[in-house]
Amino acid sequence: MPTTTVVGGLGRIGAKLGRVSLDLAYNLVSDTQVRVSATSRTLEAKNSYFSVKVGFTIGGGDAE
Numbered sequence: 001m002p003t004t005t006v007v008g009g010l011g012r013i014g015a016k017l018g019r020v021s022l023d024l025a026y027n028l029v030s031d032t033q034v035r036v037s038a039t040s041r042t043l044e045a046k047n048s049y050f051s052v053k054v055g056f057t058i059g060g061g062d063a064e
Helices: none
Strands: 008-017 020-029 032-036 041-045 049-056
Touching: none
Parallel strands: none
Antiparallel strands: 008 020, 020 049, 032 041
């Protein structure tokens, strides 16, 4: 796939409860398309994705 420059966005929400944290994010990026002249086919890459991150804090304060 060729390199492209496009505008995108990121939506993120998270929560922290005690030492555990949870982060949900959606990275919105335009799809990439390229036409192969030898086969006359169009290839498409879906660039947007959803991610989940879970964390745990070690140290850094009093345990509750």
